[in-house]
Amino acid sequence: MRVDQFMSRAEALVQQYPEYQSLTWIDDRRRIIANQSVSSLLTGQHLRAGSVLKVGDTESNYSLARDLMQPIYGQIDAEDERDAGNAVLQLHSPLTNDQGRFSGVILAQYSMEGLLRYGIPTEVLAKYAVALQDSKGKLQAGQTIPTRVHLWNLLPGSQRIDNDYEVPVAPVGNGLILRAQAWRTSQGLVGSGLFWLVSVLSVMTAWMLIGNWRHTRRRLQAQKALVAETNFRRAMENSMLTGMRALDLYGRITYVNPAFCQMTGWNESELVGGTAPFPYWPDDDREMLTKRLEEEISGQHSAGGFQVRVKRKNGTLFDSRMYVSPLIDARGQQTGWMTSMTDITEPNRIREQLASAHDRFTIVLEALDASVSVAPLGSQELLFANKLYRLWFGQNTQGHLRLVAQAGAYTSDKESDDVDDLAGLPTESLTVARSENAEIFVPELGKWLEVRSRYINWADGRLAQMVIASDITPRRQAEELAAQQAERAQTASRLITMGEMASSVAHELNQPLTAISNYCSGMISRIKNKQVKEDDLVWALEKTAHQAQRAGQIILRIRSFVKRSEPNRMLSDVSAMVSESLELAEIELRRRHVRLSHYVAARLPQLLVDPILIEQVLINLMKNAAESIDNANRPVGQRHVELRVVPTTRDEQSVVEFSVSDSGQGLPPEVIDRVYEAFFSTKVEGMGIGLNLCRSIIESHQGRISAQNIYNADDVIGCRFCFWIPVHTTLTEEQPTEVNE
Template identity: 55%
Template sequence: MNDSTIPTRIARQLAAAQERFRTVLDALDASVSVAPIGSVELLFANRRYRQWFGETTDGHLALLAQGGAPQTNATDESVDAVDSFVGLPLDDLTHSFAPDHTDIYVQQLGRWVELKSRYLTWVDGRLVQMVIAVDVTARHDAEERAAAQEEHTQAVGRLITMGEMASSVAHELNQPLAAISNYCAGIISRSDSARLDAAELHDVLEKIAHQAQRAGQIVQHIRAFVKRSAPQLQVANPRELMDQVTELAEISLRRRHITFESLVDDDLPDLCIDPVLVEQVLLNLIRNGADSVDSAERPSDRRSVKVCVRARGCGCEPAAIEFRVTDTGAGFAAENANRLYEAFFSTKSDGMGMGLNLCRSIIEAHRGRISATNLYNDGEVVGCRFTFWIPVSARSAPHPGSQAGSYSNSIG
C-alpha cells in the first residue's frame, strides 16, 4: 500500500465516523446543541435543534438562561470564567439543572422540555457547553391530568363521607329547627292569651336566634367541607382544626351511641396545610373507628373513639404535629396489614376501598406519614390506633415512622 494513500484513507474514515455520529444524533428525539463558552458560535446542532431554533445559538442561550444557567455571551467576565475552568476534571464540570428548574416551558415552541447540560473539551481544545433538551410535554400533560383526577377523587371522598353521615346531619339539623318551631308556637300561644310581656318576648327571640345560628353553622360547615375546590395551603391552628372536626364527628357518633373525645395539647404551633383535606382524613379515620366499634359489638361503656393531638420531636421547637385516632373496635386482621392502604381494598362488605388510600395520599402530599396499630390486652384485640404526623413547616424534615411502642401488627 502506498504511504501516500494513508492520509486519504484516514480522512475518509474520519468523515465516515463523523457522518455516523451526526446520523445518530439527528435520529435522537431531543435537541442537542454545542457552543463555546463566551461565544455565540454554534459548533454543532442536530436535526431537532435546527427544527426548533434554526442555525443560530439563540435557542441554545435561551434554554440555558431559562434553565437557570448563565448566558455565555462573550464578555471580559465570561472569558475570566472560562479561564477559571482550566485544569478542572470534566466530571467536575458536569451540570444538571436544579430539580425545580429541570422542566421549563418554552413559549416559542409551546412545549415543556427537560434540560441537561455538560461542559466538554472540543476537538480544538476549547471548553464548550452541550445542551440537551427533551420534549416532555406529554408527561407534563399527564401529570396535570393526574393532579386534576386526584383533586376530583378527594372531592368525591368528601361527598361519600357526607353521604354516609346524611341521616345524622339531618337529625342534628332537626334539633335547632324543632326548637325554633316550639319557641314560635309558644310565642303565638302566649300572644293569643295576652300573657306575653316584652322582656319574655326578648328572651325567647334570643333563643330562636341562637338556634337559627346553630343550624346555619352546621350547614355552612358542611358546605365548606363538601365544596370542590383546588387544594390551598394556609396557616392553620391544630386546636381550631379539631374544633371543626369535633362538631361534625359528634353529629355522627352521638346517634350511634359512641363516645367521642378530643384531647389537644396547649400551645401547639401552627401548621401549613390544606385544612379541609386534613379534616377529611380525620373524619375518615373517625368514621372507620366508629364502624369498627359497631362491628365489634362492644358494651356501652366500651364504645368510644378518641383523637389526641400533640407535638412530636425533642426540644422547644417540635418538628411535627402528631394526630392519633384510637377506637375500641375489632382492629384489623394480620393478613390485611399490608393491604390497608391499597386502592379498592376494603374489609367492609359495602366499602369502596378508597378511604385509607385517599388518607395516605393526602398525608404524604403534606410531607407526612400515616401508620396503623392494633391494640392488645392479654392477647386480645381491644382496639386500633391510626397515627399520622405532619411537619410543622416546609423546612422541617421529621423522621418518618410511628410510635407504636410495644404493640404488634404495626404497619406504616
C-alpha cells in the same frame, strides 16, 4: 635561718649544679644578707653582702615577687655582643615569716650557657645547633648556623624544606626563644655536571614514558567508546519497532534492519542487493509501487509519508506507512535514500471502529426524541446539535442559551480579564458533577420541556455546557388531567361521606328546629293568655335565635365541606381545623355510640395547607375508626376514638403530627401495605377510594401517612392512623406544650 647555714647550703648547691651562678639572700628592705657565687660572673652581675639592690631589672623582679608572693623569673641580657655567652636567668622566690608576711627573697642566678650545656642531651647537640635568643632574635646563649637555601625549594610548586625549629621558653614568657638548627650532613652535588645530566635524562625518560602511557590509555578509551557506540547503535537498530531500509542511488537495497525483516518475513540475505520488483510487493500493486519507487529515487517524496500494502513471506498482507529521506554520508554527500516503515494495520482497524462507533453514536443522537446541544462557556459557537434541536431552534446558539436561561443553569457570554466568569462552577471532577433539571414552557414551540444541563470537557479541552431538552407536554397534560380526576374523586368522596351521614345530619338538625318550634308555640300561648312578661319574652327569643344559629352553622359547615373548589392553600390554624372536623365527625360518632377524646398541643405553628382537604382527611379517618369499632361489636366501655395533635421532628424537619387511634378490630397484617391502593377496601361495602384520596392529599402537602395495629400482648386491640405535615419554614416556631382539651 642563720647566715652561715645559708652559705654552707648555697655552696653545696653551686658545686652540685654547675648551671648555678649565684644564690643570694635578700631581706624585705632590699638589703643583701648573704651571697654565694662563682668567679665566672661578670662584674655587673655580682651582688655583695651588705649592699642594697639598685634600681634595674633585678630590683623590678624583686618587687614583682614581693607583690605577687610567688616565684618570678627574670632575664638579664648581656651588655654587649662580646658577652653573649654570659647571659643570666634569675629566679626570685619570696620568703615569709611566722605570721605569713613577706620577709625577703632567695635570688638564684642561672647561666644560660650552662643550662644549654648541662640541660640538653648530648645526642641532641650532636644533630642540632641549639641557641637561646630573645624576642628580637639577639643571641643569648648557644650557637647558630646560617640559613641554608635548598635547590628544590626554588622549584615551582615545590614545598619548602626547613630544618630550623623554634620554641618559646616557659615560664620565662615569650621574651626567650629556644632555637634548634639541624647540622648539614649532605654532600655538595649541586655543582656536579654529571649529576645534572643524569637528572635531566631521567626526567626526559620519565616524561616520555608518561606521555606514551597517556597516549596508549587515550587510544584504549577511544576504542572502548567506539565499540560501545557501535554496540549501542546496533542494539538500537535491533530493538526498533520501525523497519529501516536503505537504497542506493539506483534503487538497490543496501541495508535492512531486523524490524524490517521481522515485518516482511524475509531475512537480510534475501533482501540486501535486490532490485525492483521487491519480493514484499503485492502482485496487484506492483505497477503503483514501481511508480512510487521512481518518484522516491527522483526526490519526489512527501514529508507526511504514504500508505502502501506489504506482502509477508507467508502471503498475508498488512498496511504500512513509509517515510523517505535522503541518506547523507560523513562527507555531506548523498549516497542513497533511507526509508522507514511502520505497521499501521491495528491503528487503521481502530480508526475504522471509531468511525463506525461515531456513525452509530450520531445516528442514535439524531434519532433521539430529545434536543441535545453543546456550547462552550463564554462563546456564541455551537459545538454540537442533533436533529431535533435543529428542527426546533435552527443552527445557532440562541435556543441553547434561551433554554439555559429559562432553566436557571449557569452560563456566561462575557469575556473579560477582570472578571472570573467561571466563579461558582463545581470544583469537583466534571465526571461526577450533578446535572441540573428544570421544567420550562417555550411559547414559541407551545411545548413544556424538561431541561437537563451539565458541564463537560470538550474534545479540545474547553469547558462546555451540554443541554438536553425533552418534550414533556403529554406528561404535563396527563398530570393536569389526573389532578382534575383526583379533585373530582375528592369531591365525590365528600359527597359519599355526607350521603352516609345524611340521617345523622337530619337528626342533628331536627333538635334545633324542634326547640325553635317549642319556643315559638310557648310564646304564642302566653301572649294569647296575656301571661307573658318582658324578661320571659326576651329569654325565649334569645333561645330561639341561638337554636336558629346552630341549625344555620350545621348547614354552612356541610355546604362548605361538600362544595367543589380548587385547592386553596393558606396559613391555617391547626386548632380551628380540628374544631371544624370534630363538629362534623361527632355527628357520626354519636350515632354509633362512640366516645371521642382529643389532645391538641398549645401554641402550634400555622400550616400552609388547604384546610378543607385536611378536614376531609380527619373526618374520613375518624369515621373509619367509628365503623371499625362498630364492626368489632365492642362493648360500651371500649368504644373509644382518640385524636391527638402534637409537634415533633421527622428527618430533621419540624412537623405537626395528627394521629387517630381506635379500639376496633385493627387491620390484617398482610393488607396493611395495601390499604392505600385505589379500589382496595377491607369493608364489605367499601369503595376503596377513601384512604387512597387521604394519602394523595397528605403527599400533595409534602407529608406522609402510615397505619399500624395496637397490640396487647399478641391480641390486636385497635388501630392507629398517623399523618404529619411539615411546618412552614418562614414562620417563627415556638416550643409547644401539650394540653388536654
